[in-house]
Amino acid sequence: MKNWDDLRIFRAMAKARSIRAAAADLKTTHATVSRRIRALEDDLGSALFERGKEGYVLTAFGQSMMDLTQSVTAGVEAIDRLAFGQDGNLAGPVRLSVLEDLYHKVLADPLDSFMRDHPMIELAIETTSNFRDVHRREADVIVRITSDPPEQAVGRKVADSPLAAYCGRDYFRNRPAVDRWIALDYPPAITPQLNARSAFVANSLTVVADALRRGQGIGLLPCFMAEGDPDLVRLPEVELISDKEIWTLTHVDILHNPRVRLLMDHLYRAFADQRGRIEGRAD
Amino acid sequence: MKNWDDLRIFRAMAKARSIRAAAADLKTTHATVSRRIRALEDDLGSALFERGKEGYVLTAFGQSMMDLTQSVTAGVEAIDRLAFGQDGNLAGPVRLSVLEDLYHKVLADPLDSFMRDHPMIELAIETTSNFRDVHRREADVIVRITSDPPEQAVGRKVADSPLAAYCGRDYFRNRPAVDRWIALDYPPAITPQLNARSAFVANSLTVVADALRRGQGIGLLPCFMAEGDPDLVRLPEVELISDKEIWTLTHVDILHNPRVRLLMDHLYRAFADQRGRIEGRAD
């Protein structure tokens, strides 16, 4: 193979299934991707993609190629982790992936102070609704809300994240005989035994919380979302519902990077400080 | 990692331990290698080599890197084999690796006719004294003289390669009471029971054969080297000595490439035709 770097382009292309999308992934232009793919096909002597009207689709050969690039990619990722873990510098980048809502409710202030304490660290916060994979080095540190214990990663469980039932303050004062139920479409969908009829469903914690604050009805939220919110009242007759756990994770290869270390420790403290509220125990 | 291709340069560099030697391997210039290595180190953030007076030596980090590049290299090699095996074209390249002496004595004529029969195949013959590894795709087809059965490769044993004792014609006519012994420094060093004293040692079959032809003494040679040579006489009192085997090998991934197929078949026929001579059985 003339140029190993073409495998990087090939993989992006096979995943994105379009030249433009792959180019965006690779932070380059579609012209370049088009040329590199063509060059790779010339080099290998066979077509990797079928140029149909459906866009680019892997040929059988391309599919086999894709399988074989797995070990290449795994190797490169291991190298990236090694290099990052080897980096003993305090100055430099570190990337954190965290759920948007958890960032706003729990981590915004601690991370603000983290950046003040360590101005030479370039913290990149990526808030997502999905979860990133620490193994692929898409992020260095991940705060994950999960029900499964983590597989490949290292780190700690920093809190439980139980659910409780909440409603707006005004709603609580004039509570109807039959409650309006704001359902959180959240796996697994949990419904406590209440005298209520469903009013609406949302898959976003923010949307549910907002509806509750507006007095739309009652609904479940993770405690970290609602505890301490002046506009929300917890229904005393509903017990805490055990749900997921919050883990702070990284990869063993980069655990000794001082920036990762510092960030992990800071996150541990931040969660320890707020654990009562997150777990719905203290006020 | 910004550019996966730098791993290719890194590996060549780590093996060659000198910028110029790596550049020769990579068929580029030392200036480029120097720059690419520096770029890779910048990208990874750590030094890969120690620039001592001894030349370039891997740092501990570089050593770890080298280990991790194994899976990358294995993947790329598998891809190369896949692409080559996939190639159904009759026109194109195929590379054969064969021991220099075996080429001259056994394969020169058959390969000449092979190229005449298939002018669209670009046959690259690489004669070496060492052995190439078919697994690494340094060659597509290998004719190997070995005592171990092959591990990863596929192919056939095409002949035994026993040793016999020879001398020059003139020497045979006026044979001294105590023979002069031309030793072949060939693992394992074999010495038959003869009334002889050692005259000289060479590690090259060609040199031993030449010495024998000049009447320097008697010595062992593989039959393929000596049988049919008008200037050499086989000593009738010395039995054939079983030694190594001759195998024609390729990799399973590229076995179905038509050029490989054709070449393999041609080699099988060539060895079948000359098997008697090679094994010292017929005249």
Place this chain on the structure above:
DNA sequence: TTAGAACTGTCCAAAAATGAAACGATGTGG
């Protein structure tokens, strides 16, 4: 049917990588 969006391929100027040569440092043999 047409307007518009999304896509790929191609052209050309700009940017980046490369090879050749010059340079300085180091080691070697006479």
Place this chain on the structure above:
DNA sequence: CCACATCGTTTCATTTTTGGACAGTTCTAA
């Protein structure tokens, strides 16, 4: 001690690659 060879780095002109713009196509929705 000097002449000479070897090696890695740097410089500069050249080649190659890239990014942006334009053109042509297909698909969708009005």
